[in-house]
Amino acid sequence: MFRHILLPTDGSALSEGAINEGVRLAKIIGAKVTGL
Amino acid sequence: MFKHILLPTDGSSLSHVAIQKGVQLAKAIKAKITGISVIPEQEYYLYQMQVRVKEETVKQHKVQANRNLSVIEKAAKDAGVPCDTFCEISDHPHEMITKVAEKIGCDLIMMASHGRRGVGALLIGSETEKVLTHSKIPVLVYR
Numbered sequence: 001m002f003r004h005i006l007l008p009t010d011g012s013a014l015s016e017g018a019i020n021e022g023v024r025l026a027k028i029i030g031a032k033v034t035g036l
Numbered sequence: 037m038f039k040h041i042l043l044p045t046d047g048s049s050l051s052h053v054a055i056q057k058g059v060q061l062a063k064a065i066k067a068k069i070t071g072i073s074v075i076p077e078q079e080y081y082l083y084q085m086q087v088r089v090k091e092e093t094v095k096q097h098k099v100q101a102n103r104n105l106s107v108i109e110k111a112a113k114d115a116g117v118p119c120d121t122f123c124e125i126s127d128h129p130h131e132m133i134t135k136v137a138e139k140i141g142c143d144l145i146m147m148a149s150h151g152r153r154g155v156g157a158l159l160i161g162s163e164t165e166k167v168l169t170h171s172k173i174p175v176l177v178y179r
Contacts, residue, residue: 001060003165025037025065
């Protein structure tokens with residue numbers, strides 16, 4: 001499964017939503033995240 | 037987290053890879069999956085005046101679609117993931133994919149970046165691009 005997820009952000013509300021979902025996904029599948 | 041993943045397939049090798057990955061993801065996050073194969077409607081009109089060819093063409097498409105869907109069923113069964121499959125008819129696969137996803141309450145569409153038409157000159161497959169553009173639910177593009 002995915003081991004490392006890149007989460008780009010531009011500070012918008014929608015990218016915040018994507019970050020939250022990305023972090024939840026990473027937690028469940030045991031991946032690490034990198035913010036950009 | 038995602039509870040119901042839609043996995044569209046056109047039988048291409050990349051869509052088979054996306055299916056395997058989709059099933060793995062579903063298993064990891066305890067989601068269920070639904071496989072979908074869309075048969076082109078155009079063929080029916082094209083061959084409407086040649087009844088014999090028409091019936092054979094439709095039959096062939098359905099046989100192929102069911103074969104593609106059985107790949108999903110098998111992968112799901114092997115992984116112990118709940119699975120359902122749909123075979124739909126439409127000239128616009130992306131419309132049918134997003135419509136079905138909304139209708140049956142999927143919260144993620146996972147599909148290959150390219151399908152049967154291959155990479156060509158484009159960076160992303162046309163149906164995948166249209167799903168990405170029009171879908172109201174998250175889309176995970178496998179490449």
